[in-house]
Amino acid sequence: MSYATQSQINITVGLRFSERVMLSTLxxxxxxxxxxxxxxxxFILRSTLVFRETSRYVLLYNLIFADTVQMALSQLLYLLSVSRIMLTYPVCGFLVMLANLTNEVSPLTLVVMSLERYVxxxxxxxxxxIITIRNTAVAIIMVWAFCSLNVLTRVLLLLDFPFEDLESLKMTDFCNTLVMFLGPVSDLYDKAYTGFLFASAGVAVTSSYIGVMVAARSASTDKASARKARSTLLLHLVQLCLSLCSTIHNPVLLFLSRIVTRIVLVRIQNVFYLLIIILPRCLSALIYGLRDQTIRPILTYNLCYLCYLCH
Incomplete structure (x- = not known):
């Protein structure tokens, strides 16, 4: 998916050193x-026994872990671009494929979490x-295996590129996913896979929501549980939509680059980067940390304690 690892289009070229430092800091x-x-x-999800033995918290851990790794890789690529550091194709390819792997784990994990709420x-x-720790572990392994298979396919597509014709393996552009689409087949595959992934995830989450809505009207269904599950599934849809919105990150910036000045585009890009790429990676922790009655007091205590130690 090109949106998550595309940290910067080359509009930082020509910026003063002070401007680049400011962008990196912001x-x-x-x-x-x-x-x-x-x-x-x-830390909370791994250090507390009840969370390690509850399927939905194990799935939450997997979601937050993937988001955190993805955020780290996105920020690394961003800083490399702002610092004008050129990588070699193998190093850039490794970072891009790892970012793709963790990025694709998130929507699929949301699907599994939605199905768990439906059940x-x-x-x-x-x-x-049905929802046991063993079955949850199998589902997580299948998610990572499916995403790894997709990454392997991307690597095989890259092998068709005639690297031997290059004078050097050092890149002439900043590392990002668009640069690593070294052929039309790679670009076409990325678009097709992204469309398939989000369409499938959207159908699965929406179907789970409709199923919960129908079940909520049944006299035998716990109304409070159904209402809470419905709210959770709506949040999953919002998270999925935010990820989907990220797919238009690059096309929008390319369009704006034709109608606005460079400095305005830099400011817009940084706002987009924070709101569309970075912020959604923290939403899972905030949503579940504040909504879940079991996690909230532990999260509040740990955050307050860590803030106290920092001071």
Whole structure:
């Protein structure tokens, strides 16, 4: 997916050193805050026994872990671009493929989490036998395996490029996914796969939501549980839409580059980068950390304690 690892289109060329330092600082500060929140959530989910033995919290850990790695890689590529550091094709390819891997794990994990909520509401008596820790682990392994297979396909497509004709393996452009689409087949595959992934994920989450809505009208369904599940599924849809919105990040910037000045485009791009690329990576920790009655007091305590130590 080109949106997550495309840190910068080459509009930083010509900026003064002070401007580049300012851009790096403005993007790094929110990232540090989000890393702090995500890291705290990951620590809580792994250090508390009840969270390690509950399927939905195990899935949440997987989602936040993938988002955190993706955020780190996006920020790394951003800083490399702002610093005008050129990588070699193998190094850039490794970073891009790893970013693609973690980025694709998120929507698929949201699908599994939505199905878990659907089973919890529509089949409450069978939930404990269907949604077990073992089955959850199998689902997570399948998600990572499917995404890894896609990354392997991308690598095989890259092998068709005649690297031996290049004078040097050092790149002449900043590292990003668009640069790594070294042929029309790679670009076409990326668009087709992205469309298939989000269409499938959208159908799965929407179907789960409709199923919960229908079940909520049944007299035998726990109304409070159904209402909470419905709200959770709506949040999953919002998260999925934010990821989908990220796919138009590059096309919008390319369009704006034709009608606005360079400095205006730089400012717009940094706002887009923070709101569309970085912020959604922290939403899972914030949403579940604040909404979940079990996590909220532990998260608040840990954040306050860590802030106290920092001071």
């Amino acid at each position: 993007s790094s500060l929110p990232c540090c805050i989000f890393f702090f929140i995500n890291g705290t959530m990951l 919890a509401v529509c089949y409450p008596l069978r939930h404990a036998t």
